[in-house]
Amino acid sequence: MYRIKEKIYKGIFSFLAFASLIFLVGITTTLFLEGLPVFKEVGFFDFIFGKSWYPTYEPPEFGILPLILGSLWVTFGAVLFCVPIGVGSALFINELASKRVKAVLKPIIEILAGIPSIVYGFFGMVIVAPFIQRLLGLPVGLTAFTGSLMLGIMATPTVCSISEDALSFVPRSFREASLAVGANRWQTLTKVIFPAAASGISTSIILGMSRAVGETMTVLMVTGGAAVIPHTFFQPVRPMTSTIAAEMGEAVMGGTHYNSLFAIGLILFLITLVFNVIAELISRRFRKKLGLGR
């Protein structure tokens, strides 16, 4: 009886564990099946490197270079905001903050992660965009910069909490050894702790980037949505995610436009996959370096 019960439980849990695999296979297959026809119809290079996105005109043009650049532009902009804030607050929490400050600060930063993206979008559209517009005298406040700022704030908790974990994984003996040979606190931090945690911190940045590149609602609301190749941070852009969100509802099912939106999703998926693989590789190296095994 006991044996059978155990087997049943094992079966249930292994099914649950493999469920994610089923979803992954299903989603990937759909992306490939629906996306690939575009490469045949439009041509791989014309699709990826085409400069105009006019999917509903006659004849239509399916060039997603402006969309790819829009996404990357906004993502790298977000890194400029989330890395100093995220890594800075991780260092503060781990090195300088007293226990009480730490107990307050950490949950507060994590609450940021719980705010729905549409709230960020709304806040960005109604408050931040007009502010930036007035501050910099721009013709319109919905720009790549506004998107970067909002995404930067959104990615901060990811960067901060993973960096903080990395810092706290640095063994106590490293710090003690450094102080014992006469290094001061600053030297210990910059020469010993930080290098030891560096690959963990890099992982956090890459995961923050993959969070930013896949974000949809916020960028749809604050980046303006002009499908042009961006030349400055202060002009509207149209990231890949918001293109899919804005156009999927109205694209004719099975048409080239519909398929091309799946193909954009496919490319987005490959980009985040690369980010995640890099993050995984770096964090493996990190664990080895600190002698944490595996």
Next chain:
Amino acid sequence: MTKSKLGLTVLAALLCVGMIFTVPTFAAKNLTIKGSTTVLPISQACAEAFMNMHSDVNISVQGGGSGVGIASLIDGTCDIADASRPIKDKEVAKAKENGIEAYENVVALDGIAVIVHPSNPVDALSLDQIKKIYTGEISNWKDVGGKNMKITIISRDSASGTFETFNDLALDDEKVRPDALLQASNQAVAQTVSRTNGAIGYVGLGYLSSSVKGVAVDGVEPTNENVVNGSYKLARKLFMYTDGAPQGLVKAFIDYVMSEEGQELVEKTGYIPLK
């Protein structure tokens, strides 16, 4: 043994009862509506309300565009074709070949207001000026009688019905300049225009509000009355085409759309009722 027999009998009885009840559902009346994404919200809203009143009717509403809708009517794969443009002579001829007589029902009007920031002194534009602004020929307000200020162009996503209407009526299907800001909804366009001094945008007439200024087009103010009397140019009729004059269920549905209740739904979805 006896228990399982009893079970079987009960099951059989249940099946019989079930069949009696399911038979009328099989004979339920189906209606397929297909076509223009512009008319889609009207069909959708009316279909939902209609199905609530008649539980035995099943209406399926699909988009695809005016051309697709009319083609389906010709093929006989839909009962009502939604269209945001009149049927073409070629399509009428093709329908006749298939023994189908396309019958025109005007169900609503669609108007688009061109909007600017309230502080903008420009309050009238010609259709030609609007086209030149959107295609990039004019890029400063001083060229249309305003201040020396760059024009920020706000458009709708090119897949939306409002864009389709505007593109058709104002731009003659020419391309909007690529650096135009594309917004995902009428509200988002109005919101952006209300916060941008040099902006121009367009929204369905139902979305005009006091936070933006609707400009007169070719000297005619964007009001529902001017659309109904035909003097406002950025407006068009919305159609539901049927095979011959509507009969039976099709007639009941079209009559509902034309009824006071149906026309209220038309207004609610952002279009202009016929009266």
